[in-house]
Amino acid sequence: MKYGLQIKPEQCSRLGQEILKYIEENQLSMSEMARRVGITQPGLRECCWHRAMPTEATLRKLANLMGKPPEQLLKWIYEDKIKYGYEAGVAEALLQAIEDAIKVIRILVNDYPPEERPSDYEIIEQALNQTLKVFKPFGLKTKELAKQ
Template sequence: MPARLQIKPDDCSPLGRYILHYLKEQGISMNRLAELSGVPQPRLRGACFKGTCPTPETLRKLARVMEKHHLELYTLAYEGRVENLPGDADDISLDLLIRELFETARELGLAVPRVRPSKTKIRKALLALGFYNKTSEDIRTYS
């Protein structure tokens, strides 16, 4: 049984809370996660706290071990730091959208593309999801 963590969830960023949940779910210690990921334990511990900025390399290493895409951990690490979101972005944030895309892909057994899709392919996918070209009339409606 892993040693009891001294980090309190209230002191953690969303990434930190996810790491604590992962440790509990896997029944491993933070030292073991640090060992498996190749992230020094002090850096891993530090990444858990509010206001910290884990490096992209730390997030990539953790993502491999945790079987997540590093962008999912990135959105957790930087959640709430995007300021001045448009007024119509109340429930629709980029972080939530990215997480939903990855979660759906995982549920469907899909892997992340090896090559970045072209703008044309992305546009077709967005149109298929219900996005549409805004007209000046649409803009006035939402203003």
């Protein structure tokens, strides 16, 4: 592993894997990337784990540095929460339901005046919450998500 990284991609969430990939491709240390994002090195390291939920501000800074839309980073976070939080076989249905909910919410918020329009972060969070409410009555058992 290059650049003194003590963390392995297979230990990381999808967001974490993308952070490590960015560090490798740009020949940075984790400390240098954290400095560029404007967070601490332990804070950046925390963003790499499966249970991480960075703030909207941190996600925007990471996305800006990595050249990705913030909603892509948030999508990776929620995909991991579903993948590692729900029993096998349910994850694909949940992911599709969340993607569908995001599309519907985006269509609905287009009529909002710009100053009242929710951020992409809020749209994705709303879609996840609504989707989980729909799936809960079916008796789905959660693992990690139930703890949050």
